[in-house]
Amino acid sequence: MAALGVLGLAACGGGAPDEPARLGLDTISLPDDRESVLALFDSLPAAVGGLARGESDPGRRLLVPYGPGKATYLSAAPLETIRSRPGDGPADVFAEIVESGVIGIEEEETSASARVVYVLAATVEEGRNSYVASWADPDGEWVFAAQAFTPEQRAALIEAFVAAAASL
Numbered sequence: 627m628a629a630l631g632v633l634g635l636a637a638c639g640g641g642a643p644d645e646p647a648r649l650g651l652d653t654i655s656l657p658d659d660r661e662s663v664l665a666l667f668d669s670l671p672a673a674v675g676g677l678a679r680g681e682s683d684p685g686r687r688l689l690v691p692y693g694p695g696k697a698t699y700l701s702a703a704p705l706e707t708i709r710s711r712p713g714d715g716p717a718d719v720f721a722e723i724v725e726s727g728v729i730g731i732e733e734e735e736t737s738a739s740a741r742v743v744y745v746l747a748a749t750v751e752e753g754r755n756s757y758v759a760s761w762a763d764p765d766g767e768w769v770f771a772a773q774a775f776t777p778e779q780r781a782a783l784i785e786a787f788v789a790a791a792a793s794l
Contacts, residue, residue, distance in 0.1 A: 649781060650788040652741040656763045656770070657791070663688060663702045663768055669790045670700065675774070675782030692783070697756070698774045700783050705767045716762035716769055717743045738764045748777075759784055 657663045667690050672679050677693035687703040689696065709719050717738035723745055724734050732746040744761035757780040760771040772783035 649784045650792075651744065651761055651784065654788055654791040656742070656761075656766055656768065657702075657794075658763065658766045658768055660704075662794075665794060666787070666790050667700070667702070669793055671786055671790075674786045675779045677779070692779075697751075697754075698779055698783070699772070700787055701771045701773075702768050703771075705762070705769055708769060715764060716766060717764045719769070720745050720760070720762075740764060 657666050664684065667682060667688055670679065670690055674692050677698055680691035680693070680696070683689040683691075683696075687701055687707065689699050689701045691697075691699045705714075705716060705719070710722065711718070714722075715738065717736050717740070720734065720743050721736040724731050724736055732748060734745045735743055736745075737743070742761055743764050744759060747758045749756050749758070754775055756773060756775060757777050758771060758773045759780055760769060762769045770787065772780050772787065774780040774783055
């Protein structure tokens with residue numbers, strides 16, 4: 627369950643109109659080393675969904691905030707920092723989240739044979755709705771996430787990520 631805190635996933639609501647596959651995550655190659663992730667994050671736009679880009683945090687968990695504070699963001703973390711069992715891949719981590727029953731999931735793909743594995747969730751944080759998407763290459767070593775206050779902002783963050791990845 628270590629992935630929950632890193633990815634920001636918590637209790638959720640109903641179906642999602644912004645399934646990651648429909649937003650193009652299955653059409654790009656996801657970066658799989660720190661330098662490639664940094665290059666992608668450096669190429670993200672100055673504004674997404676009407677929110678200005680904030681100062682990036684290049685720590686172990688990379689974070690690019692949009693809007694005030696760090697509540698709307700794109701992030702990336704090495705798989706080793708979130709897996710609960712050695713040898714687990716992204717599909718295993720996401721399947722553990724779904725199977726735990728601790729949270730509800732809007733949409734998910736946890737098959738290791740999928741082009742991209744992902745989990746979508748919605749929750750309430752500090753009295754506000756929060757919409758989260760987390761995704762990874764099933765064979766990758768990095769896990770990516772988007773968090774926003776509306777499903778539309780979440781979709782805009784994912785679309786910005788896809789456009790940045792496609793431009794590299």
